Amino acid sequence: MKKLGVIGGLGPMATAYFYQLVVRMTDASKDQEHINTVIISDPSTPDRTRFILGMSNEDPMPFLMESGRELVKQGVDVIAVPCITAHFFQHTLQDGLGVEVINAIEETGRYLQKKGIDTIGVIATDGTIETGLFQKTLLNYGIKCFVPDKNGQETVMHLIYDEIKAGKTAEIDLFNRVADQLFEKGAQIILLGCTEISLIKKENKLGKGFLDVMEVLAQKAVLTCGRLREEYKELITE
Numbered sequence: 001m002k003k004l005g006v007i008g009g010l011g012p013m014a015t016a017y018f019y020q021l022v023v024r025m026t027d028a029s030k031d032q033e034h035i036n037t038v039i040i041s042d043p044s045t046p047d048r049t050r051f052i053l054g055m056s057n058e059d060p061m062p063f064l065m066e067s068g069r070e071l072v073k074q075g076v077d078v079i080a081v082p083c084i085t086a087h088f089f090q091h092t093l094q095d096g097l098g099v100e101v102i103n104a105i106e107e108t109g110r111y112l113q114k115k116g117i118d119t120i121g122v123i124a125t126d127g128t129i130e131t132g133l134f135q136k137t138l139l140n141y142g143i144k145c146f147v148p149d150k151n152g153q154e155t156v157m158h159l160i161y162d163e164i165k166a167g168k169t170a171e172i173d174l175f176n177r178v179a180d181q182l183f184e185k186g187a188q189i190i191l192l193g194c195t196e197i198s199l200i201k202k203e204n205k206l207g208k209g210f211l212d213v214m215e216v217l218a219q220k221a222v223l224t225c226g227r228l229r230e231e232y233k234e235l236i237t238e
Contacts, residue, residue: 001035002225005076005099007067009041010048010083011165014195014214017202018082021218027227035226038074040067048085049127061089068097078102080221082195084213085127102224104217105133108191109141111216115236117189120211121146121182123156123175124193134193146185152178156197164196172204183209189236201237210237 004022008015019039028034045067046058064086071079078100081087087105094101112120122134122145135145148156155174163170175197179190189209192198198214200206215235222228 002077003075004035004037004221004225005068005071005074005079006037006039007042007064007071007079007081007083007086007093008039009043010045010081010086011196012041012043013164013167013199014082015039015041017199018080018195018214018218021215022221025218025222025229025232027229033226035222038071038076040070042067048083048088049125052085052088052127052131060086061092064089064093065096068093068101072097072099078221078224080104080217082214082217084133084193084195085125087133088127088131100224102217102220104213104220105137107220108134108211108213108216109138109143111235112138112143112189112211113141118142119144119146119186119188121148121179121185121187121190122193123148123178123182123190123197125160126153126157128193129153134191146182146187148178148181152181156194159200160194160196164199169203170200172200175200175204179210206237208238211235 026034045063046060048060050056051060080102090101090103129147138145155178159170182190189211192212195214198212201212
């Protein structure tokens with residue numbers, strides 16, 4: 001069984017939920033059959049979105065690399081980063097660490113392509129949206145992405161920063177309003193493309209047609225390092 005490393009703390013609740021998903025998805029009947037996992041949680045890592053958009057000079061890359069190097073020292077075979085915006089740095093991490101760093105966006109593209117999905121909506125941070133992390137990658141899989149309008153994106157950032165990261169309960173009505181607008185544009189499914197937004201799905205019963213990228217990341221981690229439970233092969237909500 002391969003050893004999983006997690007660069008966490010981006011934010012802490014998202015990291016905790018990611019590990020919960022890994023445990024839940026692993027086909028294990030006793031403790032010893034679960035995946036050997038090392039988690040480095042460094043919430044002092046500077047904000048990824050602010051740096052990417054030029055709103056801050058505090059570079060998160062040295063923090064991410066330091067956490068990654070510590071994981072490599074502890075013998076991990078593969079690394080997951082439960083922060084989608086941090087995937088902006090994925091290739092640099094991969095090159096610098098010399099072990100596989102799972103690319104959740106590429107894995108999402110493969111999953112959607114297998115399911116015959118070619119039009120999606122993306123709910124994510126400004127940093128993820130404005131750098132086109134999903135739009136550019138998923139285009140390679142023949143998938144078109146819709147993103148929220150200006151007001152919708154402001155609502156998304158309010159949910160992420162003012163509510164979820166602040167430890168408050170997210171207003172599900174606001175989330176549904178953004179999702180409905182993306183469905184109206186023609187999205188077949190909606191991607192939950194931020195690990196804080198994943199917590200909305202954790203706490204609420206969403207309707208049909210949602211795919212949580214955090215679950216895609218957890219699924220890939222389990223498939224790489226252990227055995228996946230049958231019920232977690234299908235991730236799009238019904």
